[in-house]
Amino acid sequence: MPSSAGRLGLVIDLNLFRENPEQIIASQRARGKEVSLVSKVVELDQIKRTTLAEFETLRAAQNAHGKLVAQASKEEKVNLVAQAQKLSSDVKEADARAKLADEELTKIVFQIENIVMEGVPEGGADNFVVLKEIGKKPEFSFEPKDHTQLGEALDIIDIARGAKISGSRFYFLKGLGARLELAMMQMALDQASEAGFTALITPTLVKPEVMQGTGFLGEHSAEVYYLPADDLYLTGTSEVALAGYHSDEILEDLDTPARYAGWSTCYRREAGSHGKDTKGILRVHQFNKLEMFSYCKPEDAEKEHQKLMAWQEQMLEKCELPYRVIDVAAGDLGSSAARKYDIEAWVPTQEDFRELTSTSNCTTFQARRLNTRYRDENGKTQIAATLNGTLATTRWLVAILENHQQQDGSVIIPKALRPYLGGVERITPKAK
């Protein structure tokens, strides 16, 4: 039986489009994205449902007839089979139409981004709102070095050799530099574990449907490394694997959010950022990251978002870094985020705040595409909400090194990190 109309391609929950298309239209507009797609989806959804219903009716008739054939005597069978042939071709035709309708719908639905949450600032990249600013910026009585100079002088970051073997935006972390990153990651993982996160070391190569489902193949697909020989994508964050982790699953109990801390190396092509942050390790093709990821009920998502932010702030404080929190504007949100808060640390030599973490509330956007549901009090399945937030990345080293540098060229290790570095309190320049 070739029929497959019952489970067409990716299962996408379209209730939002049926219930409140105006909201989605408004959202697309706020993001500066195509609006007409929404009515197209509504229209195609209707067509799909009609064709699917036709298929199901025909199929029911065919099934009923099939039982007759099975029970019939030899002589009766000849006639019955002739009728069955007709039924069969009708079913096949209806199946093909249903499939086609679904394919068209899927293509368009994937271009529509998540609904922007109420309260998100309007505008683009520069229209963020600063929610708070914490910590004291360091005041130097000397000319502070940037992290590249520090990395070289302390012999802990080797940019030149990174470029030699892999090209620009690659680097070696060396000696205490390597250990410092691991220390920071360990500290983050310990904090996450204490907070109830389950540690996961994730695959960094994923299938197209997972990449698609998490929303990374939309506008920013040029950012992603792709391996054509294997039809696999290198992930730019473990969020991809973590979101896919429970795809096509029904979570039986989400009264408490399911929380995972994903540790992975991340790969980014940085295709759109030529000439930007070319120095050092601020913007690189490969880095490590510990990512928090939560599955929860939609009504708990905003509360969870605040929690993720609090955990991030806790890490920043352990690293003794001055920072600010910004509420990212609608036009600058990733396609899956309904709201996004970035935490930016002060980078002295740039005299500016730079993004160290980002936490997004994806509401039901990812779960709708990845078919991740939970069972509510009444036993009914509902779409889950997903959220993510950074707990530590290689980029943090930039802020740690620059903020904690001393006049003699050394860098003081934040107290909380020392136990993870075998008690090392300070990184001093190599002897000449």
Added chain:
RNA sequence: GGAGGCCUGUCCGAGCGGCCGAUGGAGCUGGUCUUGAAAACCAGUGAACAGAAAUGUUUCGUGGGUUCGAAUCCCACGGCCUCCGCCA
């Protein structure tokens, strides 16, 4: 990389072209018995989707194909296991 075996409901495990969503057992739920429990016995019990419900569709690793009809036949892919080769 080469050769072979396997993949069925929560689990074990039958079925190998048609009244098969699937026999049986374990488990689970309810009941009888018991002071209580265990045991025994009786009954019920896969899942998703749509629907108020009746009911319908889908589902036997995944995807294709053959056929009026596929868990059952064919092809491809994946996973697990065994053996050989190779290698961190």
